[in-house]
Amino acid sequence: MRVTTIDHYLPEPGTFVWWAPESAATESVPSPVAPSFNQRVHLASAERGSTWLAGSFEVEGAIDHAALELAYRGLIDRHGSLRSSFVSTVRGPSRRRYPTPRLRRQDGVRADTATQLRDLLRQAFTERCRPFGFPAYLLGAIDRPERSTIICGFDHAHVDSYSIAIVIEDMRRLYQGFRSETLPKTGDFVDFCAEQAAVAPTLDDQRLHEWHRFFGTRASPPTFPLDLGLAPGTKAPQASDLRQVLDAAAVERFETLCRGQGSGVFAGCLAAMAESVRSLGGGDRTRVLFPMHTRHHDAWRHAVGWFTSDAPIEVDTDADPATAIRRTGRGVRAGIELGTLPLEHVVAALGGLDLVRDDIFMMSYIDYRRLPGATHHHAVRAQHISNVSAADDAQFWLSRTADGLALRSRYPDTAEAHSVIAGFLDEFQHTLLRFGAASHGVTGAARRGLTLLA
Template sequence: MTTIDRFAPAPGRVVEFVPSAATLAVADGAPASPVPPSFNQRFHLAGAPGHWLACTFDISGPVDTEALRTAFETFAGRHETLRSGFRPAGSAGPERFVLPAEKLELVMVRDGERYATAEELRTWLRNRLAANCRPMSWPSCLFAAILRPDGGTVVCGFDHCDADGYSLAVAVHELHELYTGRPASSLPPTGSFVDYCALEQEQSSSSAPDVTDPLVRSWSSFFADCDGTTPSFPLPLGMPPGERAPQGTDVRRLLDSDATDEFERRCRAAGGSVFTGLLTALGLAAHRLGADKVIRLLVPLHTRHEERWQHAMGWFTTVAPLTLDVSDATDPAEGSSRTRAAFRKARALAELPVAQVLPALGDSFRRTRTDVFMASYIDYRRFSGSATHLARRAHHISSVTVADDAQFWFSRTHEGLFLRSRYPATAAAEPIVLSFADAVGVLLGRRSTPSRGRRGERTAGR
């Protein structure tokens, strides 16, 4: 899990796979869909573009570009959100349209340019992702490949409207399987994220809560404890409300696979889990650096609870409001049980999505920052094909924009436990966040070191 400024792909010749002229004509004339954007999509559409997600993986041997074109076409045909776009609709805001699967045709751009260095290739890739993966354009994704005599790198980029972290693992597995000849009919059936958006709208309209709802009151109390807004990182970053700075990123391995297994054993023996142990480590690290023993943050949760969403591309997430108290914790594993109880309460509050909570709160809630203090966790081992991610050099790549708060992503793979931190890259904020990440690593039992260096150094792509 890295960012585009750290990704260093091996040089080669690039080719893209884009909709044909006939497909673009159908998209231009597609009727409006009655399905509105989801809550996450509405928030994203109202903000500045630039938040995209991408994945890459390597292919051994000369690349069969026709097989890859077919794989991309079949993949997009399976996932309706990739054939869905948004366009302006006056005062009503953006409207959705959907291209029928049978009308999708991709063609390869054959005059690909050869890039001699990783830096040149990264610049091309960053520019193409920024140009293609935009919420108000279609397609809002990038399908490409970097070709070399001995193999190639498959590149997929998605505007955040159409993908979350789980989606990238789905894309890596499906595209590899389709490219190597597996028929689409043998892949797991998948639902449509557009249908999911319709269900979200139906549930939101039919059961809008008010301030008397117990769950709304609990959410309101959480935000009140955060001064009437979303939670902020509990250590001073020197970022006044309304100001943003270029994004800084730190990527590091916290534990190797054996140490992660041992940490899990200790957490489970104490009645917790890996994630609640990691959350406890966050609280203890913050307290070691001067924060209170009680901190508040949002925890992203997936909403792929039905079988039809398990293998779907889309933005299937909500957030839970966590109040984390490490008053009695002596170490992350020992304190994981109490954190687990707090996490269960937070997850129960998330049963009422924040999308329905905010309208009920009215003026008692206000946004003072664009970012929120949050910590996410993904166990990539649970996904199909994960055992081959290292051999295929699979990457989860995020865009680099601006930031006004600190955010953290834990990821577990077959190779161990990793942490990616996102923060304002200022003289005041960066040392605080890096010291915090250092403290998390120490608390987990091993002094962690940034993977391939701190900000400005690169993560090898090959």
């Protein structure tokens, strides 16, 4: 899976075609299930810009329009989140449910250059993948005689990054003619939202106390420790950086070190991030949030929806990479335990958060090798594509594939931010390589323990 952004996406020219539901809005019914915490935050900030995620993969030959229409209809029928929408009311956003609609193919638009096609796609997804109204997604394809691309985008309210991999795998199989009932059974994200709404912690829950300690007396989320030259309350257009930070062999060496310390690759990356911040003058301790999936039951493992929460960690640096990684691994495990408490309960207990910026400093990690359809990602050239909008802080997404470890970065498009982030990313990559080289010093006993820790 290649993780990219729309400004870096340059598909081969072709004809863009797409499908739209027929008269579905007249058949909707209100749902008693309120938006999830993530959805409420997203809907409240809808006017700040379009936040959509898209997935694409390639198929041989020209698009079989009838087969693709049937596949898209099967996708909608399979995932309840795609049969729901939000409407704005005087009491706030409310959810509506829809039957599986009939689809109608729209007239194709020919693009003769990659840039022209990219701009066409960006405009189409931004116009149609909106948080309010139905549908909040765009189902399409880039038609070419020899090799075509199936591409679909969704407002973030209905999908997360994991969902994009599920959509690609479902569509790959449905387009090939597999029947929906032969795909893995899956639950409905709206049912998950109802379950989460019923969870209520007690005030003496120790996890609340640990969250309170992390946020501090002002209840402030973390910000990137290095000065990006952007005053609080101001934003800039978003800049993006995409790079492979470790190739397959290097990430294997790095994992050897991490496993030898009872930690995983993500903990090692967090330790390297904190060391990079320290070396650039950002201090010996780095506070950061990391997303974690909430697909802990079989019903949700193949479901499309926004199944994520956040977990906190404070990463301390150490001159010895092994010690830093071992300590960070413990911190990740403790953070995951805190993340099992829905963030909305944490925020409510704190009386709200003091948001210095709209964006929150975070680092995400996904091992795409473990997600549905991973064995086909390379062959079909699967891609996860995010929109670009505005930014006032730095955020990072690590993705591991068979090719190695890649990093997508999002930050303000200002001269100072470019300089600071470029320096940080170079230092981060250098630190990962330096840490990985230390794997040669792992003891024989630790190496024998790798199998048990994997």
